[in-house]
Amino acid sequence: MIALGQFLEVLIGGLMSGVLYSLVALGFVLIFKASGVFNFAQGAMVLLAGLALVRALDLLVANGFPLWAAIVLGIGFSAVIMATTAWLIERFVIGPLVNQDGLTLFMSTIGVTFVIEGAAEMIFGSDVYPLRLFPTDAWFVLEGLFPGGILVNKLDVWGALIAGILVAGLALFFQRTKTGRALRAVADDHLAAHSVGIPISWIWFVVWLAAGLVALVAATVWGTKLGVQFSITFLALKALPVLIIGGLTSIPGAIAGGLIVGAGEKIAEVYLGPSIGGGIEYWFAYVLALAVLLVRPQGLFGERIIERV
Amino acid sequence: MPSIARNALILAAVMSGAVVSAPASAQNEQFIPILSYRTGPYAVNGAPYANGVIDYYNLINERDGGINDVKILIEECETGYATDKGVECYERLKSKGPTGAAFINPLSTGITFALTEKTAADKIPIITMGYGRADSKNGAVFPYNFPMLGTYWSAADIAIQHVAKELGGFDKLKGKKISLLYHDSPYGKEPIPMLQVLAQKYGFEFTPIPVTHPGVEQKSQWLAIRQNRPDYVLVWGWGVMNSTAVKEAAAVAYPREKMIGVWWSGAEPDVTPAGDQAIGYKSLMLQHGAGRFPVHADIEKYVYAKGKGSTEPGKVGEVLYNRGIVNAMLGVEGIRKAQEKFGQKPLTGEQVRWGLENLNLSEARIKELGFEGMLKPIRISCSDHEGTRDGRVQQWDGKSWKIISDWYTADEALIDPLVREVSMKYAADKKIQPRECSKES
Numbered sequence: 066m067i068a069l070g071q072f073l074e075v076l077i078g079g080l081m082s083g084v085l086y087s088l089v090a091l092g093f094v095l096i097f098k099a100s101g102v103f104n105f106a107q108g109a110m111v112l113l114a115g116l117a118l119v120r121a122l123d124l125l126v127a128n129g130f131p132l133w134a135a136i137v138l139g140i141g142f143s144a145v146i147m148a149t150t151a152w153l154i155e156r157f158v159i160g161p162l163v164n165q166d167g168l169t170l171f172m173s174t175i176g177v178t179f180v181i182e183g184a185a186e187m188i189f190g191s192d193v194y195p196l197r198l199f200p201t202d203a204w205f206v207l208e209g210l211f212p213g214g215i216l217v218n219k220l221d222v223w224g225a226l227i228a229g230i231l232v233a234g235l236a237l238f239f240q241r242t243k244t245g246r247a248l249r250a251v252a253d254d255h256l257a258a259h260s261v262g263i264p265i266s267w268i269w270f271v272v273w274l275a276a277g278l279v280a281l282v283a284a285t286v287w288g289t290k291l292g293v294q295f296s297i298t299f300l301a302l303k304a305l306p307v308l309i310i311g312g313l314t315s316i317p318g319a320i321a322g323g324l325i326v327g328a329g330e331k332i333a334e335v336y337l338g339p340s341i342g343g344g345i346e347y348w349f350a351y352v353l354a355l356a357v358l359l360v361r362p363q364g365l366f367g368e369r370i371i372e373r374v
Numbered sequence: 375m376p377s378i379a380r381n382a383l384i385l386a387a388v389m390s391g392a393v394v395s396a397p398a399s400a401q402n403e404q405f406i407p408i409l410s411y412r413t414g415p416y417a418v419n420g421a422p423y424a425n426g427v428i429d430y431y432n433l434i435n436e437r438d439g440g441i442n443d444v445k446i447l448i449e450e451c452e453t454g455y456a457t458d459k460g461v462e463c464y465e466r467l468k469s470k471g472p473t474g475a476a477f478i479n480p481l482s483t484g485i486t487f488a489l490t491e492k493t494a495a496d497k498i499p500i501i502t503m504g505y506g507r508a509d510s511k512n513g514a515v516f517p518y519n520f521p522m523l524g525t526y527w528s529a530a531d532i533a534i535q536h537v538a539k540e541l542g543g544f545d546k547l548k549g550k551k552i553s554l555l556y557h558d559s560p561y562g563k564e565p566i567p568m569l570q571v572l573a574q575k576y577g578f579e580f581t582p583i584p585v586t587h588p589g590v591e592q593k594s595q596w597l598a599i600r601q602n603r604p605d606y607v608l609v610w611g612w613g614v615m616n617s618t619a620v621k622e623a624a625a626v627a628y629p630r631e632k633m634i635g636v637w638w639s640g641a642e643p644d645v646t647p648a649g650d651q652a653i654g655y656k657s658l659m660l661q662h663g664a665g666r667f668p669v670h671a672d673i674e675k676y677v678y679a680k681g682k683g684s685t686e687p688g689k690v691g692e693v694l695y696n697r698g699i700v701n702a703m704l705g706v707e708g709i710r711k712a713q714e715k716f717g718q719k720p721l722t723g724e725q726v727r728w729g730l731e732n733l734n735l736s737e738a739r740i741k742e743l744g745f746e747g748m749l750k751p752i753r754i755s756c757s758d759h760e761g762t763r764d765g766r767v768q769q770w771d772g773k774s775w776k777i778i779s780d781w782y783t784a785d786e787a788l789i790d791p792l793v794r795e796v797s798m799k800y801a802a803d804k805k806i807q808p809r810e811c812s813k814e815s
Contacts, residue, residue, distance in 0.1 A: 071601050078593050183413070191417045193617060193647045201651070203625050216600065218625050290621070292647030296415040296588045296614040303591065334594035335601075344558040344584035346594055 070211030075335045076328055081221030083307070083327020084228045085290070088283040090304040090311065090319040091231060092276040097313045098239070099248035099272040101167060101255075102159065105174040108301025109181035110277055113150065115284030115293035116189035118143040119196045136198070140281070147277030150181070155270045163265060164255055182298060191295060196288035199223040224286045228320060231282060235316050238275075248272055302347075306354035312367020321366060326350045403447040404440070404709060404720045405471020406431065409463050409480045414454040415588035416613035418643040419694055423481060424450065425684035426698020429673050432684075434706055436676040441709050442718040447471055453485065455613075460485030461492075468496055473720040477501050477520075477705055477730070483561035486519075491804070494518045498723035499708075499730050503701045504529075504637055504660040508564055511789075512797035513731060513759040514808040518723075520730050520759045522704055522752065523660055526561075526610075527568035527792060528763040528784035529636050532658055534572045535782045536634065536767050537606050548577035553599060555592075555619055556610040558584035565610060565636070571792060589615025596622040609635040609657075616644035617652075624651035634658065634767070641693040645770045653772045658765050662700055662748035663775050666691040669699060669744030693775065696748065703743060704752075708733050731756060731814075750781070756811035763789075 092107040121142040125135035158173050200223075205214030239245040250258040251268045259265050287297055303326075311322025330346035330353075338345050357365060408427055411420035431446045440446055449470060451463035460480050468475045477499040480486055486506040493500045494517065501520045502510070508527040510519030524532075537552065538544045554569060556562030566582055573580035581604065583595050589611060596619075599607060607628065609619050616639045623630060631654040635644065640657025642664070648655075670691055677683050678690070689695055712721050712729025721729075733754045740749050752761040763784035768775040801808050 071597075074600075075594065075597050078597055082591065082593050186413060186417070191412065191421060193418045193614070193643050195647045195649060197649065201621065201625065203627065205627075213600075216597070216626060220625075291590055291614060291618055294415075294614060294647075295413070295417055296590050299415065299588055299590055331594045331597070335598050338594070339598075342584070343582070344586050346591070347586045 070207075070213070070215060073211070074215045075331050077215060077217060078221070079328035079331030080324050081218065081225060081327070082331065083323035083325065084225045084320065085221065085286060085323075086300070086303045086307050086326060087320045087323030088224060088228050088231070088279070088286060089300045090307040090323060091228075091235070091316065092279040092283065093304055093308050094311075094313060094316055094319045095235065095279060096272055096276045097252075098316070099252050099275075100159070100269055101252050102170045102174065103167070103313070104276065105171065105301065106178040106181055107276065107280060107304065108298040109178045109185070110147070110150070110280035111284045111287065111300060112293075112295065112297045113181050113185040114143050114147055114277065114281035115196070115288040115297060116185050116194070117146040118281065118284060119194040119288060119293040120189045122196070123194065143281050143284075144278060147281055148274050151270055151273035151277050154273050155266060159269055159273070160266055178298075182295070186295065193292040193294040194288075195292050196285070198285050199289045201289060220286065220290055227282060227286060231279065232316055232320055239316070244268070244271060303350070306350040308364070309354035310357045310364055312364025314368045315364065315366035318364055318366025322364070326353060329353045401472050402443070402720065403445045403471060404476050405447045405449075405474065406705065407463070407467035407470065407475050407478060408448055408450040409453050409460055409478065409482075409485070410450050411453050411455045411481070413452060414456075416455040419613055419638070419641060420455065420481065422641070422643075422685065422689060422692055422694040423698040423701075425689070426695040427479075427702045428684045428698075429677050429690070430699040430702035430706070432677045432682050433669075433673050436680065436682065437672060441706055442713055444713070444718060444720055446706075453480070453482065455482055457482070457484040457488050461488050464489055464492065468498055471720065473722045474498065475723055476709055476721065476726045477723060479503070479701060479705065481505070483507070483564060484559055487560050490516070490519060496723065497727070499727045501701065501705055501730070503704060504697070505561065508568070509793050509796040509800060511758060511760040511793050512808075513756045514811050515797040515801045515806055516759065517731075517809060518727055520754065522754065522759070522761050523700075524637070524763055524765060524784070525760055526564040526636070527789050528760065529658055529765065530565040530568040530572065530608075531784040531788060532765040532782045533608055533634050533636070534569075534576070535785075536658075536779060538576070539779070544576055550578045550606070551581065551602065551604040552578050552606045552608065553581045553583055553602070553604040554608045554610060555583050555585060555595060555599075557589060557612050557615055558586050561612065561638075562610045565608075567792060567796070568789065569608075571788060575788070585611070585615055585619075588613055589618055592618050592622045596626045596628070599623075599628060600626040605632065607633045609633055609639045611635065611639045611644075617647040620645060620648040620652045620655055624648065630654035631656070637765070640768060640775070650772055652770050654769065656767055656769045656778070659768050659777070660697060661750060661762075661764060661766070662696050663766075663768050663777060664691060664693045664696065667744060667746065667748050669703075672744055673699070700745070700749065703745065704733070707735060707743075730754060731759070733761070756809060756814040
């Protein structure tokens with residue numbers, strides 16, 4: 066019974082962690098789905114959004130603003146920063162590269178990553194900035210059934226709730242709105258979409274803004290978990306296997322991929338790790354991703370691309 | 375946000391590899407390179423340390439006109455805590471200045487491992503105060519390595535001494551479970567051989583638990599700790615890994631009072647992100663802790679009052695800032711000692727090595743330097759490049775670090791056989807003929 070309780074605890078903890086990875090992965094999916102660009106800068110955008118939020122929050126609280134007002138204004142300020150970033154990226158990076166191949170666009174986002182990381186630390190500082198928007202303690206459930214109960218972290222539950230709301234909102238946006246359909250058309254073919262009157266610049270600005278806002282949401286959760294600091298950018302590496310497994314074009318896939326990666330890596334670390342030296346969870350997630358690539362290259366939920374040759 | 379302009383200037387200067395101090399090399403200048411990291415995942419710890427180092431060199435120049443009138447010339451190079459960049463910085467800077475680099479201080483055990491052979495070949499001392507290779511205490515085999523004030527093997531022994539004291543004696547260690555949560559890197563792995571020796575001697579169950587760089591995700595490690603319920607968890611982390619460990623410990627309700635970090639896991643950035651969850655967390659002290667001492671008054675008077683400070687005045691006196699000034703002071707005093715033998719002029723790395731090896735800072739000299747209360751006397755010798763192996767334990771109370779123990783001295787009788795064994799194996803592997811320390815002067 067103890068072993069079962071421990072396994073359930075690791076499984077639930079892993080699934081919850083996976084949802085937090087999905088929050089970052091969603092930003093990748095959003096931009097790829099809407100523009101065909103693999104945005105390597107998503108981790109840096111989480112850092113930028115988090116730094117803007119926490120520094121504004123600290124400044125407002127220090128100047129006597131009530132906490133609720135500081136949070137609202139801080140989120141507003143961060144959203145403005147992300148909108149400005151989206152405009153700058155569209156205007157100076159992605160816009161001039163319209164109709165270039167995917168690899169060129171991908172490389173440009175690597176450049177954007179370093180610019181955002183450097184600028185964010187230069188403007189907002191490189192310390193660790195605590196952010197406490199959600200509770201971080203834990204519940205111990207089923208204590209009657211398992212000795213010590215099963216640990217469920219409250220922050221993880223908040224993360225899952227937020228991810229659920231995001232997925233529902235984004236699905237509605239893509240399926241039910243005119244802008245969402247335009248985004249999908251642009252993703253399929255830039256020039257064809259342009260020829261039927263879809264304003265590509267505007268669409269790309271919207272999609273980068275949406276990814277920026279998703280980054281802001283991820284920053285609120287991860288910032289509460291880690292403190293807002295440079296290491297948040299490493300989350301991009303945690304999101305990559307999630308994307309490979311879930312598929313680059315599927316929003317539900319980002320969630321499913323996150324769940325698989327989270328549960329898989331935690332179970333591997335706890336049960337397999339000790340026998341092979343430990344510290345395996347980072348690469349084990351990529352083992353899972355490679356296994357999926359072998360049998361389903363487009364990911365479990367990705368769109369199968371059929372091209373006439 | 376008043377720090378924006380300062381942040382921008384410092385980052386721009388460092389990232390461009392700009393000279394921080396003197397604009398051009400003159401003949402009566404002693405060049406000291408500074409390998410630092412102000413960007414990347416470890417910047418939160420690297421930046422305050424570098425600020426302390428730079429402020430101390432500036433103090434020597436501004437207050438004393440240099441080391442016996444030999445001005446210190448510095449250049450900072452950003453490593454990002456990456457071994458490849460560290461080696462690159464070393465290669466770029468080692469020959470600068472009229473006599474080349476006086477010494478190098480990489481603030482990274484990984485870079486230290488990569489540079490150990492190079493620095494010996496280039497005859498440039500590598501000062502690794504409180505970090506680096508523990509076996510390099512043996513100066514007979516490692517003439518250019520100086521792991522001053524304490525190695526990780528000393529730290530491991532001090533940590534276990536403190537655990538034994540809390541439990542009521544060394545005999546109480548038998549059957550206890552002690553885990554090591556470590557950064558999965560040369561740094562984090564370094565204490566493992568010593569802890570294995572200690573586990574065997576005292577009969578406790580030792581479990582090493584690696585955390586992958588940079589340490590943002592530790593849930594599985596802490597779930598394993600929750601299941602295994604160790605009596606103590608030693609933390610050998612750096613950067614984000616430390617604060618994440620404290621937060622995850624709180625999440626699984628592991629008592630912070632049972633966590634003891636190494637001296638690189640016991641600074642302000644390691645606990646403040648965790649807020650009240652960090653209350654009770656303990657760490658070793660590399661002798662000093664936070665706080666202001668007479669040397670800080672001089673730094674304020676001669677450096678900050680002239681607008682030449684490297685950081686916000688409020689951060690002067692934090693743990694890692696203080697470690698930076700201690701490290702810089704030891705290097706400066708090594709040069710001063712070497713000047714006694716080789717003359718008051720810019721010296722080569724080989725000459726500075728002699729000064730470091732013959733460094734003898736008495737209580738009176740430490741007081742004269744303004745470090746009274748921060749440090750105990752230190753005496754380096756050919757066979758002992760560590761010089762002293764004393765430490766204390768501090769505890770975070772939610773606002774500041776409080777010293778909670780007397781001084782501990784690491785047990786040389788336990789450490790030296792391991793130092794000898796590992797260093798002699800290194801000497802055999804590298805075909806190094808160890809020096810005869812009894813014949814060195």
